[in-house]
Amino acid sequence: MTRLGRLFAPLGVALATPLAAVQAGQPEPWGTGFQPSASTTMEQISAFNDLLLIVISAVVVFVLGLLIYVMWRFSEARNPIPSKTSHNTLLEVLWTGIPVIILVVIAVPSFKLLYYADRVEDAEVTIKAIGRQWYWSYEYPDHGDFTFDAYMVADEDLQEGQPRLLATDNVVVLPVDTNIRILVTASDVLHNFAMPSMGIKLDGVPGRVNETWVRITREGSYYGQCSELCGTGHSYMPIEIKAVSREAFDEWVEQAKVEFARVDEPAAPSAPAAVQLADADKPANE
Ligand SMILES: [Cu+2]
Known part of the structure; x- marks a missing residue:
């Protein structure tokens, strides 16, 4: 395709297949406008x-x-x-x-x-996103209080359909047409929880909880990234949200409660890995 052709390709795609274009919850090559609204x-x-x-x-x-x-x-x-x-x-x-x-x-x-x-007065679901060097942890305090970490999927582990640098191993599942409160904080340095297709961009500040909310309008996979320079792994801590129906969400919660059951021990299972990562990259981060 010529350079000019590529420039106008998104327009052609948008005109030819509006449905496919509307469902994109991630950046598109040569995209110039906002991602299609999902909230x-x-x-x-x-x-x-x-x-x-x-x-x-x-x-x-x-x-x-x-x-x-x-x-x-x-x-x-x-x-x-x-x-x-x-x-x-x-x-x-x-x-x-x-x-x-x-x-x-x-x-x-x-x-x-x-x-x-x-903020929203009556939230039906609350999630807490905690930015860490360099991955996100999520908590579902109203739905069994389970917690899990979401790391970026490495290039060599990408499955069919998973976008590079954006897909995560554990996915944040949220229901559509529901008022969802999002609490954002960080455990080490400033991070930023950003989801362009939902109009969310909120700083995660250590020692402080910021609040926003979302009402997702359609099902699908949506991708965002940490948007506050937070160290060498800044570009490798994406956010993946999977929006599903309320019933599917309730089902997932039951599964997640088992899969991510809290183990009452001093150190979280992922802590050693995180410490290694932080130590390995320490000089670059200072
Ligand atoms: Cu970050």
Whole structure:
């Protein structure tokens, strides 16, 4: 394919197979826009982005038109003797007032969206994501309080359909059409829990719990990555969420309770591996 062809390929794919394109929960080659929305928050973010695009396009067209007009109308040939005007009260009120109105038009939906995405009153499911160097641990405190670690699948272990650098060995299973509270923290350094198709990006800070929420709108696999530089393994601690029906989620919870049953011993099973990894890469991280 030519370079130009590749550039327009996503457009062609989007037009030809809208269903396939809509289901993508991961980055696409040559993708330029947002990933298709998979949550109510992301739908509103996309809508807000569209509104901003209209506003900035109108501003750019207006200012550009004004500049071109001024260059033409007040060129030396057309306007040999410049005016000495230094004040025009009406114009000054307008060029102050109109931008203020534009900013208010942007600010109102922006703040509404900010508060919408911030937290949810009644969460039916709560998960806690803990960023570690360099993997994520997840806890399901309301569903048996089990916990598990999710490591990136190495290139040589990738199964059919698993995207490179994005698939994880254990997957975060969540129900669709459910208000899910997401608590994010970290155990060592700053991490960031980011899931682009769901409009989530929240810092994991050691010693502090940040909160956000999500209501996933369609089933599927979704991929995100740690988005805060956290050391040498920063690019290798992806997030994989599998959204399923409520019934399938309840079934998975029953299985997970057994599979990830807490063992009451001082060190978690994965701790030695984590310590090794941290020690091995220590000089690079300092
Ligand atoms: Cu990280």
